[in-house]
Amino acid sequence: MRAVAAAASPPLRALLLLSRHPRRAGFTNWPSLPRGQNAGPTAPPAATAPKPAAPSRRQGRGLTASLPRQVARISTPHLRPPATPPRCPDRRHQSHGVRALAGCPRKTVRHLPAPTSHLRFTMNPSSSSSSSGGTRVLRHMAAELRLDMRTDGYVRVRDLLKLNLQTFAKVPLKSHTVDEIREAVRRDNKQRFSLLEEDGELLIRANQGHTVTTVTSESLLKPILSPDEVSVCVHGTYRKNLDSILQSGLKRMARLHVHFSSGLPSDGEVISGIRQNVNILIHLDVSKALKDGMKLYISDNKVILTEGFGFDGVVPVKYFERIETWPGRAPIPFQR
Template structure:
């Protein structure tokens, strides 16, 4: 069967401009499909997020390097997985068949938290839990909490952007850090999970982590406190300090 050309993946995003590296472009395309667009290409994802690599490589969509996925090899897929600096993918072999998945970031509802991720049973496992965001988003967050925004989870890192071992969970360009009171949140029944690349995730309550669970909010990288523990009852006013 001839692969269908589904068009070119948009050229915006990290590292745009200039000629795209074919392996980097392949990784971007796989991220988008495995997190958000499997149904668009009739790609069968299991509830744990895995799909067959040979099925992924039947897709004719061109990457931002202008190369159809169907022209890439299994070896190039494995190379893209290996060189991804945020460890966005996992692979596994079952009965000789190679599978791949995105470790987190899904908007596909058929991918289930309990199958994709490991539930965190104690706050001892996540002594620090931080969400990175931007100044323009903070007023809305302090009014209505952190929302999943079309994805399945709100994402958190287990440390600061410049710390060793923090490879994913927030963008390095973030301007504001929101520290979560995980002890209070878990006591109230909020479930937390961790992905294979050590991102902490939660569905919150009905897709939202309310402000009452914010431990503090600080400006980054100055570390100036915007909202402290005593301010959490009415944090929205503190956004004016930015």
């Protein structure tokens, strides 16, 4: 053992000396010794000994507080508290992979853009969320942006390209061409847009989801006249919303319609109308709804829509055929 100690490096020799003879190593804060018996040869008298300062987070506690830095770093990693990098105080940085302060633990380095009055309109057709800016304009902001929107939701593409908008890449929308609009619509994986050419003029619209009152259901959508036209009519939601829905029914909220899907989330043909992460499915009794005068429509991308009843556009609970969990498909009892 002495040969091993002799051949060891200086930090290791110091550690061996410390582990066997802490007093000889000059270490006077051995935590296992009773109070009053830990004063070594280098310590001042107990009566005049200053109160030891609390070890900092960086220093650690107990043994590592008085060790030489080189020995502590090599020999006692298990005694040091784990290093916790400072978290960025901005919640947006933690949730969106953005870090604006040194030491933010997120790996992605993106800085939030400066506030801008320009609405973002993306032209990246390969992204699953690439058309969110376009749908926002065509569904909700036609009046605000003074777009000439028809009752069927169509606007002229050339009017759209004149707007003071910019893409997510901060490229002015005016720099894009009509052909690029065509390609973006063609490659949109949710088929949220339709194009129409009249008298050499290209028009574009969002297929559903409007809040602008200029649009009428009869002009925008195809009516469903028979239950045979619909094999599945389901509304996807979340368990946290179920109690409210069972009390007051499904509401269209600020939109013109309540949305239903023509298939289940697992169906490959379902493109839009239901989120993939829903955990509650509400099936509509289409036959009963049509019999009682509820107007049902279907959009070009196979989303089923209804204005509901009354000023608030409500689908009452009595028209629910069944409610089940997803993906377990366990039935949930309810009272109509």
